[in-house]
Structures are given as C-alpha cells and as structure tokens.
Amino acid sequence: MAPVHIISPINVGHIDDVIELSKTKPDTIPQRFVRDITERPTIATLTPNKAPIITTPTHNNHHMPIIDFSNLSKHNTHELFLHELLNLATACQNWGFFQVVNHGVDLNLMESIEKMSNEFFMLPLEEKQKYPMLPGTIQGYGQAFVFSEDQKLDWCNMLALAIEPQHARNPNLWPKKPEKFSETLEEYSREVRKLCENLVKYIAIGLGLKEEAFDSMFGEAVQAIRINYYPACSRPELVMGLSPHSDGSALTVLQQAKGSPVGLQILKDGIWIPVHTLPNALVINIGDTIEVLTNGKYKSVEHRAVANENKDRLSLVTFYAPSYEVELGPMPEFVDANHPCKFRRYNHGEYSKHYVTHRLQGKKALDFAKIQTSNAF
Numbered sequence: 001m002a003p004v005h006i007i008s009p010i011n012v013g014h015i016d017d018v019i020e021l022s023k024t025k026p027d028t029i030p031q032r033f034v035r036d037i038t039e040r041p042t043i044a045t046l047t048p049n050k051a052p053i054i055t056t057p058t059h060n061n062h063h064m065p066i067i068d069f070s071n072l073s074k075h076n077t078h079e080l081f082l083h084e085l086l087n088l089a090t091a092c093q094n095w096g097f098f099q100v101v102n103h104g105v106d107l108n109l110m111e112s113i114e115k116m117s118n119e120f121f122m123l124p125l126e127e128k129q130k131y132p133m134l135p136g137t138i139q140g141y142g143q144a145f146v147f148s149e150d151q152k153l154d155w156c157n158m159l160a161l162a163i164e165p166q167h168a169r170n171p172n173l174w175p176k177k178p179e180k181f182s183e184t185l186e187e188y189s190r191e192v193r194k195l196c197e198n199l200v201k202y203i204a205i206g207l208g209l210k211e212e213a214f215d216s217m218f219g220e221a222v223q224a225i226r227i228n229y230y231p232a233c234s235r236p237e238l239v240m241g242l243s244p245h246s247d248g249s250a251l252t253v254l255q256q257a258k259g260s261p262v263g264l265q266i267l268k269d270g271i272w273i274p275v276h277t278l279p280n281a282l283v284i285n286i287g288d289t290i291e292v293l294t295n296g297k298y299k300s301v302e303h304r305a306v307a308n309e310n311k312d313r314l315s316l317v318t319f320y321a322p323s324y325e326v327e328l329g330p331m332p333e334f335v336d337a338n339h340p341c342k343f344r345r346y347n348h349g350e351y352s353k354h355y356v357t358h359r360l361q362g363k364k365a366l367d368f369a370k371i372q373t374s375n376a377f
C-alpha cells in the first residue's frame with residue numbers, strides 16, 4: 001500500500017493554536033478544550049466493575065522498570081546479558097513501558113534536537129504556519145486526529161513528520177528554521193532507528209524467538225516523529241494534553257525534554273501512573289503491532305499526557321512500525337489451545353490508515369484487528 005496521505009473535505013471548525021492561547025494566560029479556557037467531567041485528568045478511568053479512581057500525586061509509588069542497554073551489548077558477560085534480557089522481557093510483559101539508559105543515542109544529539117525543537121515552537125505563529133497540518137492530514141505543524149467541529153481539542157501543538165521510507169516524506173513540511181533543524185533531525189532519527197532495530201532484536205530473543213524474527217517481518221520499517229509541545233495551562237485540571245491512546249506502531253521511543261514537568265501518564269491496573277523524567281533516559285513502549293504479533297502476550301498500554309499549570313513541556317516521539325506492505329497477524333508461537341487467536345490478519349498500511357483517520361480513543365483503534373468472540377478475552 002502507498003504511504004498514508006489523507007485529504008478529505010472535513011469540517012473541523014476553528015482550531016486555536018494553544019501556544020498563542022497560553023501566552024494570553026486566559027482566566028477562562030475556551031470550551032473546545034474543556035473536557036467533560038468524566039474525561040478530566042483528575043479521574044483515572046471508569047474500569048468495568050471498578051469505581052473511578054482519583055489520580056493523585058501519591059499514586060507514584062509504582063516505578064516503571066529501567067533497562068541498562070549497555071548490559072545487552074555483546075561485550076558483556078553472558079550472565080549480565082541474561083539478567084538484563086529477563087528484565088526487558090518482564091518489563092514488556094508487566095508494564096508495556098520501560099525507560100532505557102545507556103541506549104547509545106548520542107546525548108549531545110538529544111540535547112541539540114531538543115533545543116532546536118524548543119526554538120521551532122517559539123517561532124512566530126506565521127513562521128510555523130508555513131508547515132500546516134491540514135485537516136485530515138498527519139504531517140506538519142498543528143493538531144492531529146481532529147475530525148469534527150464538536151470534537152474536544154488537546155492542549156498541545158505538534159510537529160509530525162514521516163522519516164522513513166524517504167518517499168513518505170513531504171519535504172515542504174520540514175522546517176527551514178531554526179537553521180540545521182532538518183539535518184539534526186535526520187541524524188537523530190538515524191540513531192533512534194538503530195536503537196529500535198536493536199530493541200526489536202532483544203525483545204524477540206526475550207520471547208524465545210530468533211533475533212531477526214520481527215525485523216525480517218517488518219520489511220523496510222516505517223519511522224515517523226511527532227514533537228509535542230504542551231504549553232502551561234492556567235486550568236490544567238480541565239484540559240487534556242494528549243488524549244488517552246495506545247500507539248499504532250511496533251515500538252515507540254519517547255524523549256522527555258530536560259527540565260520538563262512530569263506529564264506522561266500510563267494506565268496500569270486502572271490507575272493513571274505518572275512517568276518521571278530520568279536524565280538522559282528514553283521511554284520505550286510497546287505498540288499495537290507487537291501486541292498483535294504476540295497475540296496479546298505483550299500489550300500496547302494506554303497512555304496520555306496532562307498539562308501543567310506553570311511550565312511548558314516538550315516531548316519527542318519516534319514511531320517505529322512495519323512497512324505498509326506487510327501482512328500481520330498473531331505469530332503461531334503465541335497461539336494454542338490456552339491462547340486462542342485474538343487478532344485477524346491484516347495489512348499494516350490498512351491499519352495505519354485506520355489509525356490516522358480516527359480520533360485517539362484509548363485502545364479503540366485495535367478493534368480493527370480484534371476477533372470479536374465472546375470468549376476470546
């Protein structure tokens with residue numbers, strides 16, 4: 001399938017730029033950003049058969065696992081390798097999220113792309129609007145996943161760009177300012193891609209598969225970046241930084257900018273858990289593709305971002321996914337009498353199209369692939 005470029009005559013109404021809005025320090029938040037009471041960030045989730053749980057800062061006694069990637073390098077002892085591989089497998093199975101340290105992505109490069117991204121978002125609006133994310137499209141500067149006039153908006157502006165394959169890029173949407181932004185992004189993306197290639201190898205080994213099991217299935221992997229900017233909000237309890245969702249990728253690599261407030265939260269056992277910023281670490285999460293391939297052994301975990309009253313927040317998110325051409329479904333290794341097949345086979349290009357043409361809504365996108373039987377879950 002060809003890369004996803006969707007242009008449809010949809011009416012999304014007027015979308016305020018939240019960075020500009022935040023500069024006015026509004027006493028009243030425009031209604032389009034004010035969430036219904038059940039969707040506000042102080043309410044965790046309405047899990048079936050459970051009362052809604054209020055999220056408070058005291059829910060941070062759970063710690064997301066930290067993987068030391070240097071322990072997985074070939075130069076280490078076999079014992080250390082196996083120990084870290086087990087940590088990785090446990091993190092994938094129990095959390096679907098982990099932080100990696102000593103990941104091999106150059107720290108100066110991380111700092112440069114972070115600095116340049118901040119500079120980009122601080123440019124005058126007219127400059128950023130030279131790269132518009134038009135309604136129904138997914139690349140450029142603006143707000144993604146908005147499909148109707150009455151849809152609530154996230155308190156976030158983003159710059160989203162396809163990185164690989166090259167033909168999926170729209171060079172007109174790559175910012176010319178700040179100077180060297182494009183080449184720095186290119187270099188950063190090359191290093192993050194290497195990390196993803198290594199991660200999928202170790203994840204495969206940890207599952208008892210051949211190290212190339214995922215990579216060979218993915219073909220020429222698709223890579224995209226979304227740089228999210230969440231300006232401070234005078235009423236953060238009323239808005240959502242980024243709506244709850246799972247990622248449509250195989251893996252996602254998230255860099256939380258230095259000095260940014262905590263904003264990312266993951267849904268674990270019905271509770272929204274904040275993810276603390278760990279200097280120089282990258283946050284990794286399992287996306288929908290790996291959930292499907294492992295027949296649900298590893299899950300793509302729902303997450304969201306909340307706004308902060310006093311500080312802006314920046315995150316850089318790389319999506320690593322199979323080629324659009326690839327057909328996917330649960331691998332036979334994960335299907336047996338005790339683990340009935342939960343997902344049908346589908347084309348990843350079709351899944352990408354489905355994902356980017358629907359609003360972010362928890363794990364709903366994955367319904368596209370679910371086999372809907374009463375006893376499958």
Ligand SMILES: COC(=O)C(/C=C/C1=C(C)CCCC1(C)C)=C/O[C@H]1C=C(C)C(=O)O1
Pocket residue numbers: 004138139144160161162163168222223224225226247248249250319320321351352353355356
């Ligand atoms: C705003 O965009 C996203 O959040 C997003 C989109 C990524 C993409 C591009 C910016 C251009 C190339 C296509 C692609 C869909 C990868 C999220 O990415 C997730 C969703 C899917 C599906 C995926 O593979 O990654």
Ligand SMILES: O=C(O)CCC(=O)C(=O)O
Pocket residue numbers: 226228242247254263264303304305315317
């Ligand atoms: O900003 C964050 O921490 C979360 C971003 C995210 O989940 C995404 O872009 O998919």
Ligand SMILES: [Fe+2]
Pocket residue numbers: 245246247252303
């Ligand atoms: Fe995400």
